[in-house]
Amino acid sequence: MTDSWEILGRLAADATFRGKVLNTTFNPPYSVGANGRAAIPKGDYDNARKIVMQTIKDRPVSLMALGEMLYALASDAFRQALSTLVTEIQKTGLNTADRDSNFYIALGAIIVDDQLRAELLGQAPYDKFGDFGFNAVLPADRADVVKLGDPNVNLAVVTAADALCDTRWHPDCFQKLEFWTGHTHPVANP
Numbered sequence: 797m798t799d800s801w802e803i804l805g806r807l808a809a810d811a812t813f814r815g816k817v818l819n820t821t822f823n824p825p826y827s828v829g830a831n832g833r834a835a836i837p838k839g840d841y842d843n844a845r846k847i848v849m850q851t852i853k854d855r856p857v858s859l860m861a862l863g864e865m866l867y868a869l870a871s872d873a874f875r876q877a878l879s880t881l882v883t884e885i886q887k888t889g890l891n892t893a894d895r896d897s898n899f900y901i902a903l904g905a906i907i908v909d910d911q912l913r914a915e916l917l918g919q920a921p922y923d924k925f926g927d928f929g930f931n932a933v934l935p936a937d938r939a940d941v942v943k944l945g946d947p948n949v950n951l952a953v954v955t956a957a958d959a960l961c962d963t964r965w966h967p968d969c970f971q972k973l974e975f976w977t978g979h980t981h982p983v984a985n986p
Contacts, residue, residue, distance in 0.1 A: 800861035805904030809892035824870030877960040899937035
């Protein structure tokens with residue numbers, strides 16, 4: 797899951813990564829079969845992995861994370877909401893380039909999980925990062941995650957993050973992916 801969060805955080809805040817991904821040719825829309833699964837061609841996974849692994853070099857990137865990215869990017873609503881979020885993050889003036897990977901992981905997590913965001917950033921002194929396994933987020937990165945994710949500090953970014961999340965994820969999400977013919981999402985219902 798942390799790979800998926802990092803990809804989302806980088807799409808929102810790492811212009812170099814976002815440019816590489818958005819300039820890669822994928823083949824959406826992905827058809828949804830009678831089984832309710834979106835069929836994503838293996839070639840799209842291969843292209844996505846090549847691009848993502850140019851940045852995330854020191855650990856594995858799962859098919860699940862790549863599938864979520866591809867499925868989200870196939871949506872015009874997601875792309876528009878991502879553009880809005882990027883603009884709101886840029887308006888803060890924070891340097892979001894070349895940050896530690898844990899910054900992008902924490903940012904992606906608070907974009908996609910408003911309940912986690914409320915727990916981590918609900919009230920000063922913002923000392924719950926360790927309670928949720930974000931021990932590796934550096935103090936300076938924590939401070940910037942707070943600046944981006946606390947609605948009392950930056951409501952515009954939080955509103956844009958919620959809008960982005962609402963384009964593809966919701967509490968009763970039953971997204972099912974067929975990674976390619978014969979290789980289905982391992983936790984999806986048959």
